[in-house]
Amino acid sequence: MKHSISMTVNGKEYSGEVEPRVLLVHFIRDHLGLTGTHIGCDTTQCGACTILMDGAAIKSCTVFAVQAEGAQITTIEGMASNGELHPLQEGFHEEHGLQCGFCTPGMIMTSVELLNQNPNPTEAEIRHGLEGNYCRCTGYHNIVKAVQYAASKQA
């Protein structure tokens, strides 16, 4: 049986009809057309599907869309405003924090919460904070520098 759901995504109201078995990441990508949120492993490990749900970074492959009824969702598409990149997006650009870019949306969304909790993290705290996000290209070094860039820009 389908359920009616509505949620706020990147400041806009969305609603839809979904079966309970639809995962939030599929709702975001297939129903809303917001394909910036990626599906990597589909097993709660790689973090490519990370979004913010009511301010907390979560893996949207491990949440049913029906669970997000009434929630405030932010995806990578909601990061830039008025044509200006978010400091984290700018950091990944400036510090060459990506190669293929597949993991980048998830890295950025996890880093948003990381910097909200701890605006001035040490290198070790950044690495620990990104434990749930895999990158198979960069070796993480420039990703850490990108987060440091954003932290100093937001300071």
Added chain:
Amino acid sequence: MIPYSFDYKVADSLEEAFSLLSEAGENGALLAGGHTLIPAMKLRLSEPDTVIDISKISDLNQITKDGDILVVGALTNHATVARSGDVMTYCRSLGEAAGVIGDPQVRNKGTIGGNIAHADPASDYPGVLLSLNATVVAKSDSGSRSIAIDDFFTALFETALTEGEIITEIQIPVLGEGTGSAYIKFPNPASRYAVVGVGVVITLTDGKCTACRIGITGAADHAFRASVTEEVLLGSDLSTDDIEAACQHAAEGQELLSDLAASANYRVHLCSVMVKRAINIAVERAIG
């Protein structure tokens, strides 16, 4: 997408959850944070016909102090436990364990009640809760009962819970003066689950060990207490030699797991090393 269809119901209260659970019968499953249930459903290890979402029952999502007991609601997520000032002050090792479960995103969703109900043998909470002498409160439409943590984990993915029961809270005695606690783990390098995880609570009175509880997770098919080590430590001065001798018995009487991460023999070794390290941290904290 999950490969098969199922019904989804939301319970706004515990009473509603009981009635939905009884309607669903044995093919109903409770959904809290979903970080055990949903992965299991993807693999068809779990195929409930009805998923009952209890995550919105706000009474079960709080940490309070009731006299000498810290009460952690079953729906409290790991991130909240790890960041709680009350947990840090009164039951430090609980926060330590919560902070090393999975990764930040997992800690934002997974709940303490869901975690222990699942009873994964490599999960962090069972070890630390055994050491903290916790009590699990479970309710059903026929009443409420308290289950001592020593009786809670019974076998691989098995607990003392019976059909129709829902964990509502975990009660933990506040650690008193002269008592220190610690939780550390040797994580699987890929999954970060505990190959061996150790919780220790130790009390010192006039330089002697007057109380001690040690819980070990990850090593066997369910978490267990290092009873022989506890007995050897009781009444000792906790000298380096005392601790060294006691730790050799950490896995005594247990049948340990053997898998890709570690052989049973290696786990025996890890148990003694990790117990020793955890005792040293707890003793340091007990002395303050």
